[in-house]
Amino acid sequence: MSFDPLSLSLFALVLLFAGLCAGVLAGLLGVGGGIVIVPVLFHLLGVIGVEEDVKMHLAVGTSLASIIPTSIVSIRSHLKRDAVDRELLQSWAPWVACGVLLGTVLAGVVRGAVLTGVFAVVALAVALHMAFTSQETRLSDHPPRGVLKGITAAVIGTFSAMMGIGGGTLTVPTLVMCNYPIRRAVGTSAALGLIIAVPGTIGFVVAGLGLPDRPPLSLGYVSLLGLLMIAPVSMLSAPLGARLAHAIDPRNLRRAFAFFLAVTSLRMFYGLLT
Template sequence: MPFDPLSLALFGLVLLIAGVSAGVLAGLLGVGGGIVIVPVLFHLLGLIGVEEHVKMHLAVGTSLASIIPTSISSIRSHIRRDSVDRDLLRSWAPWVALGVLVGTVLAGAMRGAVLTAVFAVVALAVAVHMTVTTQETRLSDTPPRGVFKGLTAATIGAFSAMMGIGGGTLTVPTLVLCNYPIRRAVGTSAALGLIIAVPGSIGFIIAGLDAPGRPPLSLGYVSLLGLLLIAPVSMLTAPLGARLAHSLDPRNLRRAFAFFLGLTSLRMFYGLLT
C-alpha cells in the first residue's frame, strides 16, 4: 500500500500526539493508553486506505503492543508511590491472563465491525456508570472473592484484549464499586495492563500473520510504524500522568475518566454508522 510523503508525515505527527495523550492517560487513569490509541489508529488507518476488514484488528493489536512500554513506565511511578496492591495483583493475574487468551482467540475470529461495536458499547457503558454514580456508590465492601473473583478478572482480561486496552477502563470502576481507593485501583490496574498487553499483542501478531490487506511495516495485526512512534513518547509521558493522579481531586479524576471514555465511544459509534 503506497504512502505519499505528506500523508506519511501527517500520519506520524498524529501518532506522536496520540502517544503523548496515551502516556499521560496511562499514568493518570491507569488505562494503558489504549482508550486513545485504538480510535485514533482506527480512523487514521481508514484515512490512508487500509481495508475495512483489517483496520480495527490493526488498531487493537498495535494498541496492545504499545501499551507494554507505557505500562512498565507507569508501574514504576505507581510503585514509588506505593499505589500497587501486590496481593490483589498476584490473586487476579492468572485469571486476567486466562481471559486475555480467550478474548484474543475470539477477536481473531471476529469481523472488524464486531470488534468496533464491542469497543464502543463497553466504553459507553463504563462512561455512563462513571457519570451517574458517585464515589460513594458501592456494590460490595470488598473486591470479589472465590469464583466471582475469577469470573470478574477473566471477564476484564477478555474484553480488554478485544478492545486493545490496558484493563484500567474496566478494572478501575470495578474496584471502586467494591470500596477500593481510586488511586490504588489506578496503580494496580496499570500493573494488570502489562499482563493484558504482552499475551494480547502476541496473539494479535499470530492471528494476523497471513491476513491480506495490511499496510506496509505490519507484523501480523501490529503496525510497526505506529508502535515505533507511539511507544517512546507514551513511555516518557506516563510518569507525568502518575504525578497528576496523586495531586488531583479524586472527583476530578473520575470526571476525566468518564469524559475520555464517552468521547471515545461516540467517535467509534460514528465510525460504525458512516
C-alpha cells in the same frame, strides 16, 4: 498500500499526540492508554485507506503492543509510591491471563465490525460511569471473592484483549466500586495491564501474519510504525500522569474524558450502521 509524504507526516504527528495523551491518562486515571490509542488508530487507518476488516484488528493489536512499555514505566512509578497491591495482583493475574487468551482467540476469528461494536459498547458504558457516578459509589464493601473474583478478572481480561486496552478502564472502576482505594486501584491496574498486553500482542501478531491489505511495516496485526511513534512518548509521559494522580483532583478531567469516550463510541456506532 503506500503512504505519500503528507499522509505519513500527519499520521506520525497524530500518533505522537495520541501517545502523549495515552501515557498521561494511563498514569493519572488508570484507564489505560489503549482507550485513546484504539479510536485514534481506527480513524487514521481508515483515512489512509486500510480495509474495514483489517483496521480495527490493526488498531487493537498496535494498541496492545504500545501498552507494554507504557505499563512497565507506569508500574515503576506506582511501585515507588507503594500503590501496587501485590496480593491482589497475584490473586487476579491467572484469571486475567485466561480471559486474555479467550479474548485474543475470539478477536482473531471475528470480523472487524464485531471488535468495533465491542469497543463502542464498552466505551459508552465507561463514559456513562465516569460522567454520572462518583468515586464514592459502592456496590460492595470488598473486592470480589471466590468464584466471583475469577469471573470478574476473566471478563476484564477478555474484553481488554478484544478492545486493545490495558485493563485499567475496567479494573479501576470495578475495584473502586468495591470500596478499594483509588490510588492503589490505579497502580495495581497498571501491573495487570502488562499481563494483558504481552500475550494479547503475541496473539494479534500471530493472527495477522501473512494477511493482505495491511499497511507497510506491519507485523501481523501490529503496525511497527504506529508502535514506534506512540511507545516512546507514552513511556515519557506515564510518570507525569502517575505524579498528577497523587497531586490533583481528577473529577473534571474524568468528565472531559467521558465526553471524548461518548463521542468516540457514538461515531463508531454510526459507522457500523451506515
